Amino acid sequence: MRKLDHRSFKFLTAKHCNTGALATAGYGTALGIVRSLHAQGLLDRVYFTETRPYNQGARLTAFELLTEEIPARLV
Numbered sequence: 001m002r003k004l005d006h007r008s009f010k011f012l013t014a015k016h017c018n019t020g021a022l023a024t025a026g027y028g029t030a031l032g033i034v035r036s037l038h039a040q041g042l043l044d045r046v047y048f049t050e051t052r053p054y055n056q057g058a059r060l061t062a063f064e065l066l067t068e069e070i071p072a073r074l075v
Contacts, residue, residue: 020064
């Protein structure tokens with residue numbers, strides 16, 4: 001069995017609604033994990049969605065991701 005080198009791959013993540021510092025306290029919940037992966041160089045891109053009226057969660061998520069220069073795309 002071959003041991004995987006964690007530096008040889010990067011994560012693609014998908015998230016729904018806002019779970020960052022603007023919606024929670026401090027580092028955020030699911031977006032906190034995304035921040036941690038990005039800081040470690042293990043994140044390729046975040047795909048995020050929103051289904052509620054006015055896309056408020058998507059706008060907040062986009063703001064947080066762009067502010068921290070985390071590669072992301074609204075789906």
